[in-house]
Amino acid sequence: MIDQYMLRYFLAVAELGSFGRAARSVSVTQPTLSAGIAKLERELGARLFDRDRQGVSLTPAGSRFLVRARRIAAEYEQALSEIQAVPEPRLLRVGVLGTIPTRAVEAILERHGASGADEVLELLDGGERELAERLERGRIDVALTVIRPHHARFHPEVLARERYMMVLPPEHPLAGEAQVPAEQLAQDRMALRRHCEALPEINRFFTQRGVRPRFVLKTTSDARVLAIVRAGAGIGMMPEGFADGTVRFVPVRDFELARDVGLLFASDAQVAVGRTSPFIALVRAHYRKA
Amino acid sequence: MIDQYMLRYFLAVAELGSFGRAARSVSVTQPTLSAGIAKLERELGARLFDRDRQGVSLTPAGSRFLVRARRIAAEYEQALSEIQAVPEPRLLRVGVLGTIPTRAVEAILERHGASGADEVLELLDGGERELAERLERGRIDVALTVIRPHHARFHPEVLARERYMMVLPPEHPLAGEAQVPAEQLAQDRMALRRHCEALPEINRFFTQRGVRPRFVLKTTSDARVLAIVRAGAGIGMMPEGFADGTVRFVPVRDFELARDVGLLFASDAQVAVGRTSPFIALVRAHYRKA
DNA sequence: GGTCGATCATAGACGCTGTCTATGGAAAGC
DNA sequence: GCTTTCCATAGACAGCGTCTATGATCGACC
Incomplete structure (x- = not known):
């Protein structure tokens, strides 16, 4: 069985001349890609790449196979675009993760309305698992959410990497720092986003450093967290995407956690729709700017 | 992701006009095939078949897709045959299941030698698991063994279905019957193949019928079982492939157990080799005759 | 010449998904 | 009616593609 993923890996390596770079370009780890190429070579019964230092190169057999692989990939593309020749009435069902800043969604929707596109939207809030399930069942076409490794089947498109940062009121003594150590936050009271x-x-992260902050609020409302911080009643921890100018976002030292925000598509067909949808274009534009 | 298996299912349904028949032709169950087509239709965002009584038929979208699907399948074929243009020195490493009758292997090898083919063989005996593992690692090219559902990845090719039958000496009172009920074998002593x-x-099967035969021999040698039976010292239970004219094989009533004997291939490449190998041709011929 | 960095291969664990069996529902035939 | 013949659905299992962690090998650089 020569599955599609092997062709993807092969084309990437052939183009980029390196397993590591190819792995990044197809969003898998390097061992995964190595295994994929190894399996392809076993299936074909021929070595496709010469592994030298300073780059891998195609063997003669690899060159011949490259021609075929390109053609197969092209046929897949054509089959897809051909069958979606009639794009149907433009209804787009969009799942939006609850922790995507409301402000962002609002701004995109506003522009979408102003653009006068004849695209009808159905928006649906939900958690990560809920959105994945609805994508799976074809109940929504696309989701704006956090991208995880096991979302590979949904054709993930990462739009932005958002670090988790400390949210401080502008008048907080550390609000001007480039970064703050966890220990200096022990006195502050935290608004906890459940x-x-x-x-x-x-x-x-905090307990490992012996810091056990008291909380002033437990909530599921991000707006309320920001309100508390603005009022100077506490501090918070949020993805930087929530930054809005009224509060200060400061990285915590040695805390590298981030989330990848992006789009997931229900199917190949929806990926194709995504290339023409005005709404999705606006989503991309929003994150390119930010 | 439009994986290869979906294309296989689609082409089968398009050709045969029925989910059930298509499922049999690609060796999966009907629900599995239904799920595959459903997924393909979701991925493409279009219905491919109209499900009516008296047969399914292609929708317009389905017809268009059929053209592409055929082309992709053809490209896969060409890529494979092209890369194996140079078949290398003809060494074929064959795994043979221990419970394949030695007589059969012997006959095939004899004919192979007589044919004068310049194909060098390496034979290796082993159990089911051992052979599968060696196929997996590419240590053997092909295996003659029992085919199981989970062997799908080895491109299984079933050559014969062998029922398990009672082996009786020719002078046994039941040796002439078309079938024998388990209960009438309670007095006989069995040679047990460990x-x-x-x-x-x-x-x-026997204990459920309250029959608990005494054994006269426990062995791992099929030849010895046949010897015991020939000598009239006991009876045995073996796949019908062991039939050789010196003993009688009689089905046991209500005992339908059978094994599928056939070929497993290490990879796509070996399937291609299998199309030209004289040895494998002889194996196929042997089972077609029997 | 050791140490570091870069690159691809290997090992073990995890979890998605394609497969199975069992069952449901709906149309056609007797 | 009852049976037969389809395809669809539900739940369970297991294979394999993926991950993290580690090893092996070579070149570069004081």
């Missing part, structure tokens, strides 16, 4: 996907890791 | 892959099921 719905945060990174909550367990954040807790672990 | 290496038999079906031993647990055979035991279960």
Whole structure:
């Protein structure tokens, strides 16, 4: 069985001349890609690449196979675009992760309305698992959410990497720092976002450093967290995407956790739709700017 | 992701006009095939078949896709045959299941030698698991063994279905019957093949009928079982492939257990080799005759 | 010449998904 | 009616593609 993923890996390596770079370009780890190429070579019964230092190069057999592989990939593309010749009435069902800043969604929707596109939207809020399930069942066409490794089947498109940062009121003594050590936050009281996907890791990080902050609020409302911080009643921990100028976002030293925000598509067909949808274009534009 | 298996299912349904028949032709169950087509239709965002009574038929979108699907399948074929243009020195490493009758292997090897083919063979005996593992690692090219559902990845090719039958000496009172009920064998003494892959099921069958035969021999040698039977010292239970004219093979009533004997290939490449190898041609011929 | 960095291969664990068996529902035939 | 013949659905299992962690090998650089 020569599965599609092997062709993808092969084309990437042939183009980039390196297993590592190819792995990054197809969003898998290097061992995964090595295994994929190894399996392809076993299936074909021929070595496709010469592994030298300073880059891998195609063997003669590899060159011949490259021609075929390109053609197969092209046929897949054509089959897809051909069958979606009639794009149907433009209804796009969009799942939006609850922890995507409301402000961002609002701004995109506003522009979408102003653009006068005849695209009808159905928006649906939900958690990570809920959105994945609805994508799976074809109940939504696309989701704006956090991208995880096991989302590979949904044709993930990462739009932005958002670090988790400390949220401080502008008048906080550390608000001007480039970064703050966890220990200096022991006195502050925290607004705790109970719905945060990174909550367990954040807790672990602080307890490992012996810091056990008191909380002033437990909530599932991001707006309320920002309100508390603005009022100077506490501090918070949020993805930088929530930055809005009224509060200060400061990285915590040695805390590298981030989330990848992006699009997931229900199917190949929806990926194709995504290339023409005005709404999705606006989503991309929003994150390119930010 | 439009994986290869979906294309295989689609082409089968398009050709045969029925999910059930298509499922049989690609060796999966009907629900599996239904799920595959459903997924393909989701991925493409279009219905490919109209499900009516008296047969399914292609939708317009399905017809268009059929053209592409055929082309992709053809490209796969060409890529494979092209890369194996140079077949290398003809060394074929063959794994043979221990419970394949020695007589059969012997006959095939004899004919192979007589044919004067310049194909060098390496034979290796082993159990089911051992052979599968060696195929997996590419240590053997092909295996003649029992085919199981989970061997799908080895491109299985079933050559014969062998029922398990009672082996009786020609002078046994039941040797002439078309079939014998288990209960009438309670008095006989059995030669028990300890290496038999079906031993647990055979035991279960007899004990469920309250028959608990005494054994006269426990062995891992099929030749010795046949010797015991020939000598009239006991009876045995073996796949019908062992029939050789010196003993009688009689089906046991209500005992339907059978094994599928056939070929497994290490990879796509070896399937291609299998199309030209004289040895494999002889194996196929042997089972077609029998 | 050791140490570091870069690159591809290997080992073990995890979890998605394609497969199975068992069952449901709906149309056609007797 | 009852049976037969389709395809669809539900739940369970297991294979394999993926990950992290580690090893092996070579070149570069004081």
